[in-house]
Each structure stands twice: as C-alpha cells, then as structure tokens.
Amino acid sequence: MANKIDRRQMLLGTAALGTTPLWMSNLAFAQSGDTLYMRMLEEMKAFDPPFSVGESDTWVIKTVHSGLIDNKTGNEWDWELLLAESIEQTDETTVTFKLREGLQWSNGYGEVTAEDVKYSYERYRDEDLAAPNAVSWAPLDHVEVTGTYTGIIHLKESFSGLFSYLLPRDPGSIICKKAWEEAGGAPGLEVPAGHGPYQIVEYRPGDRIIFEPSPVWSGEEPAFKRVEMLPITDTKAAENAVLSGDLDWAIVSISAVPSMQEGLPDNLALDIRSTPNFIWIGSNMNNPDLADERVRKAIHMAIDRETVLEGAYFGVMEPSYGVAAKGAPGYMDSPPVERDVEGPRRFWKKPAPPASACASTCRQSPTRSPPPRSCRPTSPRSESTSRSTSTRPAPSGACPKRWARTCSSSSPSGRWCPPT
Known part of the structure; x- marks a missing residue:
C-alpha cells in the first residue's frame, strides 16, 4: 500500500480505542506517512450514536462527532474539555455547560448550539426511535437550554458514570438537530453533518470506511491525511496483516502477546492498555447450595487468581478486584478477601447430628x-x-x-x- 507509516508503526494489544479518537496523541507519534490502515473488529452497524452497538460503531462515531468533553489519552482515566468551554456539576443531578462559540457543522448547517446538545441527549429517550442504546441516557430527565451556547443537564438521580462514560463516549456525542430532522430523524448509515476531526469520504460496506480531515474541525490537527478502517473479524488474520505490512494498527488477541513481547520487527510496537471491560466469575444465587454466604466466601478464598490468569491469559493480564479499571474512580487495588484455602475451616464447620x-x-x-x-x-x-x-x-x-x-x-x- 502507498504512503505507509515507515517508522514507529503501532500494533495495539489490549486497548479500547473507543475512548481515544484518531487525532489524539496515541496515534500521532507515527513519524511519517499520510495514510493509516487500521482494523475494525466488525462491520459497522450505525453512524448514529443512539444506534451504536459495538466498539467499531464507537470508533467511527468518535471520529466524525464530538462531545462536550473527551477522555484524556494515556493510562489515567480522566477527562478534558472538547466542545465545551466550561462544564460544572453543581449538585448530584445538575450539570451546567457552556459551548465554545463559533463551532461549525459540516455541509453548511451552521453553528453548534445548546439546542443541538438538548436534541442529541433527549433523543435517546424517544420511544418512537426505539434506539438499542437508549438505556445509556436512562438517568437523564431533560436538558434545559438557557442561552445560545449554554444549558443545564438535569438528571433523575445521581449517576457516577456521567463524566467517565456518558459524556466522553459515543452517548455524549453531539449531532446537528437541523440535519437530522431533515433526514427524517434517523439517517441510518449516513452522516448528514458532523463536527469531528474527520469526515467520511467513502463507505464500502464489508470492505472499508475511508476518512479525511474535516474542514470545519476546530481542534488539534489530525495526525493523518487519510484513515482507512477495514472490518476484520478474524483476529489471527488481523495479526498476520499487521506483521505483513497490510495494516498499521490492530487489536490483537491475548494469546499472541507473549510471542510478540519476545520480538517484533523494528517498525512495530506492542502497546498494552487497561480497558473498562472486565471478565468475572460469579455465584449463581438461585442455586440452593450457594445460598449460604459462608459457602460463597469459602469458594472465593480458594480461588488462585494468579494461576487462573497465567493459564487463561498467558500472564498478560493483571488481577482485578472490582469492576472499575485501574486508574478509574472506584478502582480497588486489593481483594476484599485474601486467598486462604484453610481459612474456611476456622470460620465454618458443618454441624453433624449427635x-x-x-x-x-x-x-x-x-x-x-x-x-x-x-x-x-x-x-x-x-x-x-x-x-x-x-x-x-x-x-x-x-x-x-x-x-x-x-x-x-x-x-x-x-x-x-x-x-x-
């Protein structure tokens, strides 16, 4: 392929690009090359935020749309302002915001306003829309427009994931009210207007999506003049495509990490990141044998997490002691119950009849x-x-x-x- 990245090409191991748009610094360190060829995990299902159902949908939506805030790049789970000039949570259920003035929609749809924010978020609650991702904004009561660029987000109740999940990811993406209404309210696999770092110039279903920098983008200059996302569901095929030079970027399987850590070509790098995803083993509370809390605690104390991770995840993963990712609010750095196979004998002995x-x-x-x-x-x-x-x-x-x-x-x- 022409215009390949010829230095410091990146092979990303276990990350969530869904929280990191393409113009950010994690891709910007490539030193030369105009085109980035990258893997999508599956075929696109939607370009419209409420209809997003997979990581690939999130990547594309985050590339052509923007929200009030965005996740910071790196390993810390923090956020920064994007389209908002300011944003403040004044109490548990109230968030005030002010948009940056002069932000423009693509395709001549004018300025980004607080009415667009209201339309974007309240649209999730439209029962007639029947959006599969409607549950994302279940905590929302309504958005109050207080000025051309200002508004207040009112929640039904406190929601801890507002700044870590909703606002910086695809549910927080702002769309153009006028463009969407002209398209009948649900444009499907089209983007009538956007304000993101890239715009879609060609979509070939089953083959690729091609992006080029958006002329109305107001943020940091995109790192590449062209980005091509290719849906590749077979992880092994994606790994081989990166190693052969047909792809510049791909998420790889955990099983491939040990061999890649032993050695890669000079133009490839392996980057392992923590993600908000988790895999867990739980108790079936409908099973009468597990109704006794002492039984569940005994099982918990018997599990050797390190051995499980070594066998199932090749020693690549770190043990997790809760659902929050490392660096995220609520992260637990130690287990609530330490491993102790003899421990249950001390706190529980099954009674026997005389x-x-x-x-x-x-x-x-x-x-x-x-x-x-x-x-x-x-x-x-x-x-x-x-x-x-x-x-x-x-x-x-x-x-x-x-x-x-x-x-x-x-x-x-x-x-x-x-x-x-």
Missing part, C-alpha cells in the same frame, strides 16, 4: 426427602407412615443418597437427619 440421636436403620423414601441441613421432629402421623413403609436393614457403611436415615431416641419424638 451419634446417640440416630438409629442405624435406613428406609427408602421415594416421595419425600429430608431437609438438607437440619433435623426436624417427626409427628406421630409421620411415625405411623414410617412404620407402614417397607424397611430394609442398613447397608454396611453410609446410607446411599436415595435413602433417608430414620432417627430415634429414647425421647417420644424422633428426628429426621440428612443422609451422610
């Missing part, structure tokens, strides 16, 4: 099972039923699971005990 309480007779009970953890008194009717049921001598050793142990004592009321 030996004198049970007789060594087992009977078959096809229609009724004894309680799993405790014995209960046997009523006279139950005793009568027990006597009328055919009994068998107890087999040597413990009773089979299909047998219930009949317990009696010198006390008039016998007890049912669980099988052992």
Whole structure:
C-alpha cells in the first residue's frame, strides 16, 4: 500500500480505542506517512450514536462527532474539555455547560448550539426511535437550554458514570438537530453533518470506511491525511496483516502477546492498555447450595487468581478486584478477601447430628426427602407412615443418597437427619 507509516508503526494489544479518537496523541507519534490502515473488529452497524452497538460503531462515531468533553489519552482515566468551554456539576443531578462559540457543522448547517446538545441527549429517550442504546441516557430527565451556547443537564438521580462514560463516549456525542430532522430523524448509515476531526469520504460496506480531515474541525490537527478502517473479524488474520505490512494498527488477541513481547520487527510496537471491560466469575444465587454466604466466601478464598490468569491469559493480564479499571474512580487495588484455602475451616464447620440421636436403620423414601441441613421432629402421623413403609436393614457403611436415615431416641419424638 502507498504512503505507509515507515517508522514507529503501532500494533495495539489490549486497548479500547473507543475512548481515544484518531487525532489524539496515541496515534500521532507515527513519524511519517499520510495514510493509516487500521482494523475494525466488525462491520459497522450505525453512524448514529443512539444506534451504536459495538466498539467499531464507537470508533467511527468518535471520529466524525464530538462531545462536550473527551477522555484524556494515556493510562489515567480522566477527562478534558472538547466542545465545551466550561462544564460544572453543581449538585448530584445538575450539570451546567457552556459551548465554545463559533463551532461549525459540516455541509453548511451552521453553528453548534445548546439546542443541538438538548436534541442529541433527549433523543435517546424517544420511544418512537426505539434506539438499542437508549438505556445509556436512562438517568437523564431533560436538558434545559438557557442561552445560545449554554444549558443545564438535569438528571433523575445521581449517576457516577456521567463524566467517565456518558459524556466522553459515543452517548455524549453531539449531532446537528437541523440535519437530522431533515433526514427524517434517523439517517441510518449516513452522516448528514458532523463536527469531528474527520469526515467520511467513502463507505464500502464489508470492505472499508475511508476518512479525511474535516474542514470545519476546530481542534488539534489530525495526525493523518487519510484513515482507512477495514472490518476484520478474524483476529489471527488481523495479526498476520499487521506483521505483513497490510495494516498499521490492530487489536490483537491475548494469546499472541507473549510471542510478540519476545520480538517484533523494528517498525512495530506492542502497546498494552487497561480497558473498562472486565471478565468475572460469579455465584449463581438461585442455586440452593450457594445460598449460604459462608459457602460463597469459602469458594472465593480458594480461588488462585494468579494461576487462573497465567493459564487463561498467558500472564498478560493483571488481577482485578472490582469492576472499575485501574486508574478509574472506584478502582480497588486489593481483594476484599485474601486467598486462604484453610481459612474456611476456622470460620465454618458443618454441624453433624449427635451419634446417640440416630438409629442405624435406613428406609427408602421415594416421595419425600429430608431437609438438607437440619433435623426436624417427626409427628406421630409421620411415625405411623414410617412404620407402614417397607424397611430394609442398613447397608454396611453410609446410607446411599436415595435413602433417608430414620432417627430415634429414647425421647417420644424422633428426628429426621440428612443422609451422610
């Protein structure tokens, strides 16, 4: 391919470009070359923010649209102003903002105003739109326009992800009210107007999307004169394309990282980043065997996180102790319960019935099972039923699971005990 990046080409390992638009510094360190060829994880589903359903949608939306704020580049989860001149959360449910003046929409649609912000965010709540990403703005009550460039975002309740997720990612993208209304409210796979660093100049479904710098962009100059995003669902094929020089940028699989860490061509670099995604193992609370908190705690204490990560993720990943990514608000740097395989013995011992309480007779009970953890008194009717049921001598050793142990004592009321 012509105009390839010939120095410091970047192969990104485990990152979320969805939080990092193409004009930012993480791609800008390439020293030469006019065109960036990069992998998309899948075919585009939407250019319209409320219809975004995948990372590739997010990447494209963040490339042609902008929000009030954006994520900072690097490894720290922080934000910075983008289209907003100022923004302030005055209380738990109120955010005031002021747009930068003079921002223009592409294709001659005029100036970006607070009415566009109101339209962009409240549109998610339009039931007739039936947008798959509508839940993103579920915390929103309404946006109040207080001036041409000023407004107030009113929430129904406090939402901790407002500045870390909603406003800097695709749900926070501002679209042109006039352009969208002229397109019938849902333009599909078209962008009638935008204010992002790039604009789409050609879309070839199933093949690629081609971007060039937008003439109305008011931010930092884009790093490349042309960007081509190619949908490649096969991760191995994407890795081979980068190694062969057909791609400049791709997310690679975890399994490929160890070999790449051992050595890459001089014109490639591997960059491993933390992401807001997480993989977790949880307890099925509908399972009666896990109803006891002590059982769940014992399982938690037995898990060897380091061994799991080494075996499943080739030692590349770090253990996580909560859903927040490293550097993000709420991040936990230590587990709430340390690994201790002997620990459960100290805080929980399963009680056993006294030996004198049970007789060594087992009977078959096809229609009724004894309680799993405790014995209960046997009523006279139950005793009568027990006597009328055919009994068998107890087999040597413990009773089979299909047998219930009949317990009696010198006390008039016998007890049912669980099988052992």
